[in-house]
Amino acid sequence: MDGDAGGIAAGYSCVSHRARRAGSLARAARACRARASVVAAAIAITASLLVAGCAAPGGPNLDAALTIERQGSFFVGGRTIVSETLSTLPAYMPKGTISVEQMYVRFQVPAGEKRAPVVFIHGCCLTGKTWETTPDGRMGWDEYFVRSGHPTYVVDQVARGRSAGNIVAINAVRMGKLPVDQLPTVFSVGAEDAWMIFRFGPEHPKQFPGMKFPLQAAGELWKQTVPDWIQSMPTPNPTTAALSELAQRLNGAVLISHSQSGIYPFQTAIRSRAGIAGIVSIEPGACPAAEGDMTPYKGMPILVLWGDFVDQSPRWAPRLKACREFVRAASAAGARAENVVLPEIGIAGNSHMLMQDSNSLEIARWLAAWLAKNVGR
Numbered sequence: 001m002d003g004d005a006g007g008i009a010a011g012y013s014c015v016s017h018r019a020r021r022a023g024s025l026a027r028a029a030r031a032c033r034a035r036a037s038v039v040a041a042a043i044a045i046t047a048s049l050l051v052a053g054c055a056a057p058g059g060p061n062l063d064a065a066l067t068i069e070r071q072g073s074f075f076v077g078g079r080t081i082v083s084e085t086l087s088t089l090p091a092y093m094p095k096g097t098i099s100v101e102q103m104y105v106r107f108q109v110p111a112g113e114k115r116a117p118v119v120f121i122h123g124c125c126l127t128g129k130t131w132e133t134t135p136d137g138r139m140g141w142d143e144y145f146v147r148s149g150h151p152t153y154v155v156d157q158v159a160r161g162r163s164a165g166n167i168v169a170i171n172a173v174r175m176g177k178l179p180v181d182q183l184p185t186v187f188s189v190g191a192e193d194a195w196m197i198f199r200f201g202p203e204h205p206k207q208f209p210g211m212k213f214p215l216q217a218a219g220e221l222w223k224q225t226v227p228d229w230i231q232s233m234p235t236p237n238p239t240t241a242a243l244s245e246l247a248q249r250l251n252g253a254v255l256i257s258h259s260q261s262g263i264y265p266f267q268t269a270i271r272s273r274a275g276i277a278g279i280v281s282i283e284p285g286a287c288p289a290a291e292g293d294m295t296p297y298k299g300m301p302i303l304v305l306w307g308d309f310v311d312q313s314p315r316w317a318p319r320l321k322a323c324r325e326f327v328r329a330a331s332a333a334g335a336r337a338e339n340v341v342l343p344e345i346g347i348a349g350n351s352h353m354l355m356q357d358s359n360s361l362e363i364a365r366w367l368a369a370w371l372a373k374n375v376g377r
Contacts, residue, residue: 059365060147062139068146071108077242078102085171103242104162109151116277116377117151117250119243123259125189125228127161128154130258134356135220141355144364153246157261158238159229184232191222198352199309199316208309212349212357230260240267247275254375256280259352269296278375280367283307283352290325294333301374302330302337307350310341336374
């Protein structure tokens with residue numbers, strides 16, 4: 001700040017040549033004092049903005065009290081069905097009407113000037129908790145982006161977390177109305193498998209050198225895992241229809257997906273571009289095929305973002321390659337698409353769970369700046 005003050009003040013000579021020539025030293029001195037007051041006021045305003053977290057270069061003030069305009073939750077999407085296999089318990093009727101395929105949304109809207117709303121979509125075997133407080137107790141991306149001025153919407157995929165699954169086929173098998181092979185496919189991922197999928201190391205319990213996930217809190221991450229119903233869901237996943245409805249309600253949202261859900265914003269854009277201001281796909285399980293129709297993405301800001309150690313993973317290296325090809329094809333068709341691998345821009349050590357890594361807020365700050373530049377608000 002001192003350097004800025006000196007630079008600004010240096011632009012104002014306390015006694016101008018014209019004043020000397022005119023012999024009006026007193027008037028020049030008064031003018032100098034006035035200019036100095038303006039400079040001091042400008043510096044004070046800049047400093048106050050920085051302290052308040054309103055200036056972009058350093059991101060928000062993370063120590064200030066969090067001030068929000070409103071918060072809440074709601075559901076989008078869904079449909080109503082009538083079933084005769086709702087329950088096998090005598091205390092509850094087997095026949096009735098229920099809602100299925102709805103998506104739960106929790107939101108916070110910051111006070112003050114607003115930037116583009118962001119919608120966070122979690123990946124396999126997890127819920128919206130992915131974006132909240134990190135396993136080791138640090139600020140999550142949901143709060144960071146609220147502090148950065150973005151209305152923030154965190155969802156649970158359809159049939160995950162607070163977006164209830166459809167159990168009628170399970171009871172139909174128990175009642176003998178369907179054969180056993182009609183049971184829905186539901187799975188969970190164990191810690192040992194997740195260790196490799198999340199690229200904490202090449203195999204459990206080995207660790208990649210310099211990997212930044214806080215392994216001392218890995219137990220808290222395993223507590224976040226839930227049964228995954230995706231193999232029993234229709235295609236495209238009903239989450240995409242719900243995301244489309246949500247984007248249109250928000251009228252200009254950035255869809256930020258991760259892993260399993262990485263493809264969903266693209267599928268949502270194919271359904272309708274209405275309400276979608278941009279797409280950020282973090283380590284997607286799949287990108288759209290490079291030889292596919294790129295029309296839905298023309299002119300759209302798109303970021304595909306990757307952590308570290310991808311080339312060392314037989315699971316993820318082919319996906320990165322395919323996404324590079326997609327980004328090239330989308331860009332050639334007029335999309336504003338980028339594929340960014342964090343180590344290639346000087347940010348090393350990130351796992352698949354980069355929003356929970358020890359440098360998660362550094363990445364959040366980088367992403368917020370990308371949004372400001374490419375989405376424009």
